[in-house]
Amino acid sequence: MPDSVAIHIGQPKAASTSLQHxxxxxxxxxxxxxxxxxxxxxxxxxxxxxxxxxxRWIRPRxxxxxxxxxxxxxxxxxxxxxxxxxxxxxxxxxxVSNEALCDFAPAAARVVVQSLSGGHADKVVVVLVIRPLxxxxxxxxxxxxRDTVVPAFETWLRATLALHxxxxxxxxxxxxxPAPVVDAWRCAGAEVxxxxxxxxxxxxxxxxxxxxxxxxxxxxxxxHANVSPGAAAVTAWQRHLRRSGLDPTLPQVRRAGLRAWMQxxxxxxxxxxxxxxxxxxxxxxxxxxxxxTSAAHAGxxxxxxxxxxxxxxxxTRLADTSTMCEPPPDPLLVRRIFDSMQDFNSPxxxxxx
Amino acid sequence: xxxxxxxxxxxxxxYEAALPDVIADAIDEELLIVNLDTGVYFRAGPAxxxxxxxxxxxxxxxxxxxxxQAEIAAIIQELVANGLLxxxxxxxxxxxxxxxxxxxxxxxxxxxxxxxxxxxxxxxxDPDAGWPQRA
Numbered sequence: 001m002p003d004s005v006a007i008h009i010g011q012p013k014a015a016s017t018s019l020q021h022x023x024x025x026x027x028x029x030x031x032x033x034x035x036x037x038x039x040x041x042x043x044x045x046x047x048x049x050x051x052x053x054x055x056r057w058i059r060p061r062x063x064x065x066x067x068x069x070x071x072x073x074x075x076x077x078x079x080x081x082x083x084x085x086x087x088x089x090x091x092x093x094x095x096v097s098n099e100a101l102c103d104f105a106p107a108a109a110r111v112v113v114q115s116l117s118g119g120h121a122d123k124v125v126v127v128l129v130i131r132p133l134x135x136x137x138x139x140x141x142x143x144x145x146r147d148t149v150v151p152a153f154e155t156w157l158r159a160t161l162a163l164h165x166x167x168x169x170x171x172x173x174x175x176x177x178p179a180p181v182v183d184a185w186r187c188a189g190a191e192v193x194x195x196x197x198x199x200x201x202x203x204x205x206x207x208x209x210x211x212x213x214x215x216x217x218x219x220x221x222x223x224h225a226n227v228s229p230g231a232a233a234v235t236a237w238q239r240h241l242r243r244s245g246l247d248p249t250l251p252q253v254r255r256a257g258l259r260a261w262m263q264x265x266x267x268x269x270x271x272x273x274x275x276x277x278x279x280x281x282x283x284x285x286x287x288x289x290x291x292x293t294s295a296a297h298a299g300x301x302x303x304x305x306x307x308x309x310x311x312x313x314x315x316t317r318l319a320d321t322s323t324m325c326e327p328p329p330d331p332l333l334v335r336r337i338f339d340s341m342q343d344f345n346s347p348x349x350x351x352x353x
Numbered sequence: 354x355x356x357x358x359x360x361x362x363x364x365x366x367x368y369e370a371a372l373p374d375v376i377a378d379a380i381d382e383e384l385l386i387v388n389l390d391t392g393v394y395f396r397a398g399p400a401x402x403x404x405x406x407x408x409x410x411x412x413x414x415x416x417x418x419x420x421x422q423a424e425i426a427a428i429i430q431e432l433v434a435n436g437l438l439x440x441x442x443x444x445x446x447x448x449x450x451x452x453x454x455x456x457x458x459x460x461x462x463x464x465x466x467x468x469x470x471x472x473x474x475x476x477x478x479d480p481d482a483g484w485p486q487r488a
Contacts, residue, residue, distance in 0.1 A: 148465045151396045155385055156463075159394040162376055162387045163466050 002036070002087065002094045005116050006125045006211045009185065010099030011178070013139040014131040014197045018222040019207055020045035020097050026217055033216040034092030040079065049083040050098040051075035057108065084115045095211055102128070106184040113188040121189025127210045128185075130178050131197035363426055364415035368408040368433075369441040377437075379406060386437050392467035395437065400456035401428060407451040408438065419453040428458045435460070 010016055023030075023037045024044040030037060040048060051074035058068060087094050096116060104112065117123045131139075137160070141153050150156050178194070185192050193210045197203075204220035213220075370377055374390040384402035387394040397405075404425060407417055417425050432438035 144465050149463070150465055151461065151463060155383065155396050156465075158378060158385050159387050159463070159466060162378070162385075163389060163392060163394075 001118050001120075002090050002092055002123070004093045004123045004125065004212065005087065006093065006095045006127060006213075007101065007112065007116065007190070008095070008097035008099075008127045008129075008211065009104075009181070010102035011129055011131055011136070011181075011197075012099040012102060013136055013143065014099075014129040015203065015207070015222060016045075016097070016099040016129070019129075019220065022204070022220045022222055023095060023097065026220070030095075030213060030216055035095065035213050035216055036090045036092060037095045037097075038083065038086045038090065040076065046083060046096050046098040047074050047100065048076040049079040050100045052077060053080040053108075053111070054100065087116050088118050093212060095213065102181055104184060106187045109184045109190075110188040113185070113190050124188075124190040125210075125212060126185040126190045126192045127195060127207070128178070128181060128192060129195045129197050129207070363429070364422060365413050367411060367413055367441040367443055367445070368429065368438050369443070370405075370409055371436055371439045375437050377405060377409075386432075388436060390436075393435075393462060393464050394466060395435065396461040396463065397459065398456045399454050400458050401460065403451065403453050404428060404458075405432070405438075407453075410448070411443065411445050412448050412451055416448060416450050417453050418450045419455075420458065424458050425453070428460070431460055435462075 008016070008019060021044055024039060027037050027039070039046075051071045054071050055075050058071060083096070087096070094116070101109075101112065113121045113124050113126075137157060138153065140160075141150065141156055144150055144156070151159075182192050182194065195206055195210045198206070201219075204222045205214065205218060207222075208214040208217055208220045370386075375386060375388055377384065377386040379385070379402045382399035382402055384397040384405055385394065386397075386405070400420070404417060408414070408429070414422065414425050414429060429438065433440075
C-alpha cells in the first residue's frame with residue numbers, strides 16, 4: 001500500500017497534457033525515488049482507466065450515442081481495477097492523472113479516493129489546476145471546433161453560458177463553478193490543493209510542489225503543448241471555408257484546414273494570433289467580475305447562494321449587449337492570411353474524393 | 354411535430370416560444386435559440402429573427418409580409434418540429450403587418466453542447482438505489 005497518493009483531476013484545458021507528458025518522461029527518475037506514475041503501455045495518463053470507471057455509471061441512450069461513444073472509445077475494459085490493484089501494490093508515493101475526473105460527482109469521487117487509497121482517504125491529495133474563465137472559454141471553443149462545426153465564437157459563448165446558467169447542466173459546469181468540484185473531492189475525504197493556472201517557467205515548479213514530487217523533480221519541464229488556434233482564428237477560418245464553397249461539416253475539411261492554419265509559419269498568422277488576444281481580453285472584461293475563477297475565489301464558493309449571486313452578476317452583464325460585441329477580424333487581413341497559405345491556394349484539394 | 358392544416362389555416366394561428374425549455378436571444382440581427390432540455394442550439398439570420406420576434410409578440414403568420422407565405426410557413430414548421438415554437442391558445446386582435454427583411458430563411462443546428470449534456474451523470478440517477486450504481 002502506498003504511503004500517499006496524489007490525484008491530478010484537471011481542469012481540462014489547463015496544462016493537463018503538458019503535465020502528463022512531463023510525468024511520463026520522468027517515470028524512471030521518479031521511480032528510483034519511490035515515486036510512481038503507473039501507466040499502461042504507450043499511455044501518458046489514466047484516461048483509459050477513468051473512462052472504464054465512468055462506463056459503470058453512464059449508459060447509452062438514444063439521444064446520447066455520440067457522447068457515450070466518446071467515453072466508450074477511450075475506455076479499456078478492466079483497466080480501472082488493474083490501476084487500483086497496481087496502485088495498492090506500490091510503495092512510496094503514487095501519482096494518477098486525468099482531467100475527466102474533474103467532472104466526477106461526490107459519490108464517484110469517493111469511489112476513486114477509497115479505491116486508490118485502500119480506504120485511507122487521509123493519504124490522498126487531489127490537485128486541481130484552475131484556469132481563469134476568460135482564457136478557458138476561447139480554448140474550449142477551439143477544442144470543440146476541432147471536432148465539430150460550431151458557430152462564431154460569440155454565438156457559441158452565448159449558447160454555452162445560457163445552457164449552463166439555466167442550471168440544467170450543473171454536473172458539467174466544472175469550468176463555471178470550481179467550488180463544487182473542490183467540495184466533491186473534499187467530501188470524499190481528500191485534501192484538495194487548488195493551483196492557479198499560469199504560463200511561464202515557474203509553473204512546473206508549482207505543479208511539482210502540489211503533487212509532492214518536488215523533492216525529486218523541483219521543476220517539472222512542461223514542454224508539450226496542444227497548440228490551439230484562438231477563437232477568432234477558428235471563426236475566421238470557418239468563414240473562409242464557407243466563402244470558398246467548402247463544406248465545413250466535412251470532418252476531413254475541418255481537420256485539414258485547422259492543421260494547415262496551425263502549421264502556418266506566416267507572419268500574418270502571428271498577427272491573427274493578436275486578434276485572439278484582443279478577443280480574449282473582451283471576454284475577460286465580460287466575465288471577470290461575475291466569475292472570478294481563481295484558486296482563491298474557488299475556496300469562497302461554498303454554497304448555492306454564492307453560485308446564484310455569481311450567476312446573477314453574469315446574467316446582468318450578458319444583458320448588456322455592448323460587452324458582447326467583439327471586434328471582428330479585419331476581413332482583408334483574414335483573406336490575405338489564408339490566401340498566403342499553400343493549402344488554401346487550392347482549397348478543394350482538402351476535400352477527399 | 355407537424356403543423357396540421359393548410360397554409361391558410363396555419364397563417365391565422367398564433368405561436369409562442371416553447372418555454373420553459375427554450376430560451377432565445379436576438380442580438381445584432383442574429384437569433385440564437387437554445388433548447389435547454391436537449392442542449393441543441395440554433396442560429397439564424399435577421400429574417401428568421403424578425404419572424405421569431407413578430408410571432409412572439411402575438412402576430413400571426415398572415416401578418417408577416419415581404420416573403421412568400423409558403424416560405425414563412427416552412428420555417429415556422431421547422432421551428433415547431435424542433436420543439437422551439439408551439440401554437441398558442443391566446444387570441445387577439447389583428448396587430449398589423451410586419452415586414453420581414455431579406456435573408457435566408459433557415460436554421461443552423463448545433464449539437465456540440467448536447468454531447469456535454471448527454472454525458473451528465475445526473476440523468477442516470479437510479480431513483481431507488483441512488484447514484485452511482487454499477488451498470
